[in-house]
Amino acid sequence: MKKRGLMRWISLQLVVLILVMMAAGGVSQAAEQGVTPSGIHVSDLETEIETYIEEYKDTTAAVSVAVFQNGETIHEGYYGNGNMEMELKNSTETVMEWGSVTKMLVWVSVMQLVELGEMNLSEDIRTYLPEGFLSNLKYDQPITMMNLMHHNAGWEEQLIDLFIPIGEEVGELGDVLKSSLPNQLYEPGTVVAYSNWGVSLAGYIVERVSGMGFSDYVHKHIFEPLGMEHTALLPTLEDNSWVNEQRDLLKCYSADLRDLGPSRYQLALYPAGMATGTLEDFLLFGKALVPKGRDRSELFRKRETLDQFLSPTLFYHDEKNTPRNAHGLWVDKTEVLALGHGGNTPGASANLQFDPISGIGLVVMTNQSGETVYNIGLQEMIFGKYPEPTDEFQMRNISGVYTQARTIKTGALRLYSFLLTMPFLSGNENNFYVPMMGMELIPVGFDRFLLDYGETVGTGFVSENKNGSPTLEIGVQDYLPKNPIVYAIEIFLILILGLALIYSLYTIIRALVRKLRKKPSEPKNGERILASGGNLGLFFSFLYVVMNVINYETSRNIRLGLILCTIFSAWILIYLVRSIIAFKEWGKHLSSRKIFNTILSCIAMLLNSFYWQWFKFW
Structure with a gap:
């Protein structure tokens, strides 16, 4: 065994030994005393939760909450309405979306394959992918499964085709990944940048290694062993017809109760956030991560694999090396180190957090997008709050x-x-x-x-x-x-963009008013109107792109907007070239100042188009 491998093996055994000793000696002091890590007595927990929910009922649509400890349910409750207009009560049959908590299914699947010896967390992931699949890597350094787990493979963010409207065709996972291949911005292992694409790539690797579709794998190796009969995973939810029907009954709302309608979309990169199901199933999954006592988890053949899964693997660069991530699970440091994941979709929010030492866990599901009162507030209620600030510390200057x-x-x-x-x-x-x-x-x-x-x-x-x-x-x-200079340049570009739009709009309105009043046209007025129209056309074409992205429309709509941006950019450029050629004639016209201002507005629009790459439709 190589020296580095030996040290890694020894470190892992020490982590496992510590976890075993903690569990063998009983749970934490808080658990022994029958209290949560935050100090609330377990017998008072139901009252505390219901009092808290009553306090915020006026801004609550539906929230499903469960607290468990070492495989046992401490509290399970359903509050509010899945559809407020129809007064459809939230119940055990209400299904909600996990959002990014779905990613935990990917990491459990990966660890199962690691346990079987079919995958190595330190291996270059290209070993498991088709030849040339990652065709635009910027760095030669290998990307490992640990990089995908830590979200530090370096991928650029992806917004196009993230959520797809119901009825639109969604391709196979491998095809979707290949067609949406992001650029690599950072050297692997250097920068943490959350990536849905990277997690979905890990799900695809599960497909490649196991020989099964990711949804099929999860159903066979996670849902079925845990008895999770009311959870679906595919973008269409067709892998569970009952869940599919129940999801149609759900209505979604914003955090301030603005009606969002069904808010039902397909996630093409579905391993990153498509799971949908009941609270009871969500609870079963949470319990499997902290099974009772030293019993084997239904998720793994060996308890040591679960202990390895829950051991920290990424740390903050502070003096104490505070844990940040544990094999894909995010670590939150309050009174304890709570592991888990939160999730958001266009219409729902969810959270799963647990303390591996005390065995206490929390699952929350809501039909409100961006909800924090319960997803964050209940987490603090169970696991404690962050430390109170004091005047003792003088942090380094980060301005x-x-x-x-x-x-x-x-x-x-x-x-x-x-x-x-x-x-x-x-x-x-x-x-x-x-x-x-x-x-x-x-x-x-x-x-x-x-x-x-x-x-x-x-x-x-x-x-x-x-x-x-x-x-x-x-x-x-x-x-x-x-770089502040770059930021200042970008602010300048946005400012001149605004001025160019105002002047272009003024030019067209002024010309229209003069025409209505039957006043004679000014020299070169027609060309200036066409140029101003091009400026406005460019801006509204980009606005069309933005609206399609915000409304989760498909890439072909977005591409159409970008093609229009390219056409209008060329339109403006042609006007500029013609104007520069005719430069000597400006002084002959009384409107030369207006022509000059029109040229400046066109230059401002083109600078923005080229800097922000509005022309790039491929």
């Missing part, structure tokens, strides 16, 4: 401009990266704030801080990148420093 690592840097949606860029400013009380998000960063250590969003709180850490600049490590992604 500057940052952008989310989970971003788009190439193609026609590059403007998305600008929207994710934000200045972090130094405050007056040893803190930092982000004015664009209404977020405050409060130090609780030299390299740790709280993120106060007003209604919710998170945690993050400060590390250094290769250049010595600070990187903010926040949960499922990093925030990277951005």
Whole structure:
């Protein structure tokens, strides 16, 4: 055995030994005393939860909640309505979407294949993929399954064809992945950037290794052993007809109870977030991750595989090496290290969290998109809150401009990266704030801080990148420093875009008013109107692209908008070339100033089109 392999094997055995000793010696002190990690007595938990839900009932559609410990249900409750207009009560037959909690099914599947010796977490994933499948890698460094689990393979964000309307055809998983292959922005292992595509790729590798479709594999090796008879996984939900019918009865709402209608979509990359089912099934899956005592989990042949699965594998770069991820499960540090995953879809939210030591776990399902009162609030109720900030710590200066690592840097949606860029400013009380998000960063250590969003709180850490600049490590992604000059240029481009649109609109309206008043046309007026029309056409074509992305329309609609962007960009360019050729004639016309302004507006539009790559429809 090589030295590195020997050290890794010894480290794994130590982690497993620690977990075994903790479990063998009983659960945590909190569990021995019959209390949750947050300090609530188990016998009082049902009252606490129902009191909490009663407090927020006016902004609640439906919420299903269960708390368990070591395989036993402590509390299970169904509140509100699955359809508020029809007063369809939330019940054991109500099905809701898991969202990204579905990703846990991928990682369980991977660990099952690792246990059988059919997959190696440290192997280059190209070993398991068809020749040339990853055709546009930027870095030579191998990508491993651990990189996919940690979301640090370096993939660019994908927004097109993420959710597909019901009735549209969804191809096979391998074909969908190949057709939506993202660019590789970062060297593997260096930057955490949450990736639906990367998780779905792991699901496809499960298909390749097992010889089964991913949905078939999960049904046979997870759902059936656990008795999960009311959960579907395919984009159409056709793998469980009962779930498919029940999903049609559900209506969805925003966090503030705005009616979203059915909000039913197909997820082409379905291993990343398509699971839909009842709370009872969701609870069965959660219990299997923390089985009673030292009994074998139904998910794995050996208990050691479960212990390995739950052992941390990615750490924050703080002084204490705080765990960040455990084989694809995200680690949240409050009173305890809680493992799990949250999920959001266009119409639902869900959460599964558990403490492997005390064995206490929580599952939450709601029919409200972006919901935090229960998905975050109940998590804090069970597992405890983040540490209170003090004046003791002076965090290093992190003021500057940052952008989310989970971003788009190439193609026609590059403007998305600008929207994710934000200045972090130094405050007056040893803190930092982000004015664009209404977020405050409060130090609780030299390299740790709280993120106060007003209604919710998170945690993050400060590390250094290769250049010595600070990187903010926040949960499922990093925030990277951005050159302030580049940010200033982008702001300038947006400003001149606005001015160009205003002037183009003014030109057309003024010409229309003059025509209605039967005033004579100004020299070169027709050309200026055509140029201004091209400017507006370019902008509204891109707006059409954005609206199609927001409304989850298919890529062919988006491509049509981008082709129109290209046509209008060429239209504007032709006008500019003609105007430059006729430069010497400007002074002969009284309207030369207007021509000059029109040219400037066209230049502004073209600069934006080329910088943000609105022309890129391929």
